[in-house]
Amino acid sequence: MTAPEAPTTADELRRVGLRVTATRVALLETVRHGNHLGVEAIASGVRQRIGHVSLQAVYEALHALTAAGLVRSIEPPGSPARYEGRVGDNHHHLVCRSCGVVVDVDCAVGEAPCLTAADAHGFSVDEAQVIYWGLCPRCSAHSS
Amino acid sequence: MTAPEAPTTADELRRVGLRVTATRVALLETVRHGNHLGVEAIASGVRQRIGHVSLQAVYEALHALTAAGLVRSIEPPGSPARYEGRVGDNHHHLVCRSCGVVVDVDCAVGEAPCLTAADAHGFSVDEAQVIYWGLCPRCSAHSS
DNA sequence: CTCGTTAACTTGACTCATTCAAGTTAACGA
DNA sequence: TCGTTAACTTGAATGAGTCAAGTTAACGAG
Structure with missing residues (x-):
């Protein structure tokens, strides 16, 4: 029998019930290699990998992947949304x-007490x- | 000597170096009596008290009062900004x-440990x- | 009390992130 | 191989918030 392989990006998409498309694979890799990127930055990262994609496709894929739990969005007040690939831990x-x-x-404190409000x-x-x-x-x- | 009086809303404005105007007094009272109101709701509260005010005046006053520390803004992702009058405590x-x-x-935990990141x-x-x-x-x- | 300075307000145009709509393309199970 | 439908395309629209230019009025100096 063969050794267990690390799942490919495509596998991960399939696993959560999403179709495997060039856009999504490239997007997921871009987000993971980037560092809290914004939508525009993600779009250009994706384009570098696979050529043209519309901004709307990026938004759409970002929503799908966020809903599927493969990426996470951060929306600090006063700045457009940013995305990261680190998910599943409480950071x-x-x-x-x-x-x-x-x-x-x-x-801040231990494992996940952040989840407990007073x-x-x-x-x-x-x-x-x-x-x-x-x-x-x-x-x-x-500034000093 | 007279007994110490509670400071009026006007006093509070003066104290932080802001001019006392009907708009600001009404706005501060509206925010304090309301419960995490949005800009539109604040505008109508202010109008109920003093008649017409432009939305921009509300934005401007909200920025001024926020900068002065008299009100605080909350901006949950996906919803427009809301304002509250409870300030100065770490809630x-x-x-x-x-x-x-x-x-x-x-x-969540004690006084202000929330301020300490790991x-x-x-x-x-x-x-x-x-x-x-x-x-x-x-x-x-x-939903159940 | 009167005046001048300038903060505060008014109207109106504009920006920018994000969403909606309608039509086309292509992933993938039958 | 084919049909269904998720995913993508272009293009227009929404909505919170900002910017700009001109007017009004708060308030400290005289």
Whole structure:
């Protein structure tokens, strides 16, 4: 018998019930290799790999992949949506007020207590979204 | 000597260096009496109090009061900005995925540990913004 | 109290991310 | 190989929020 292979990008798409298209494969790889990219940046990454794709196709694929749980979107107030390939773990983001750069941070306290509000007021909470605002090292050096 | 008076809304505006206008007084009161109102709702609240005001004046005043720390804005992804009058304490929000209602929650763990990321990557963090997503009691009853 | 400065407001045009609509193409199960 | 329908294309539309230019009025100086 053959050794178990790592699943290809195409396999991952099939697994979640999505059709395998050049656009989606390229998009998923672009998002994974990029670093919290915006829609425009993703579109140009995809185009570099496979030629022309419409912006709408990118939006559509991003929604599909987000719904399928293969990518995750981050929407810091005041900036267009960004996407990342790191999913399934409960991690958060650090955003620079000055240059807008986004970096990942692990959960502040232990595993996933971020999911527990002090008093949920009867809500059934399924996700906690944390954004830390501040100045990145480069920008805070700049302003001092 | 007279007893110390509670500061009026006008006093509060003056204290932060803003001119006292009917628009701002009415806006501040509207936001404080309302419950995470959006811009349109604030505009109509203000109009009920003092008659006509332009939407732009509302935006402008909201920015001024936010910058001055008298009101705070909440911008859950996928919904227009909302404003609240509760400021200065480190509290967070619970948003219903279905109906969009927003309720306040206190910090998950103790006083303000929310401000501490596990590893700040050299950032100087000044604010942590937490949004819990879920279903409010009414909506979760509805869907079951 | 009057005046001048300038913050605050008004109207109206504009931007930009995202969505909607209608028609075409191509993935993939039968 | 074919038919169904998800995915893609182009193009127009939406909606929150901003920008610009001109007018009004708050308030400190005289």
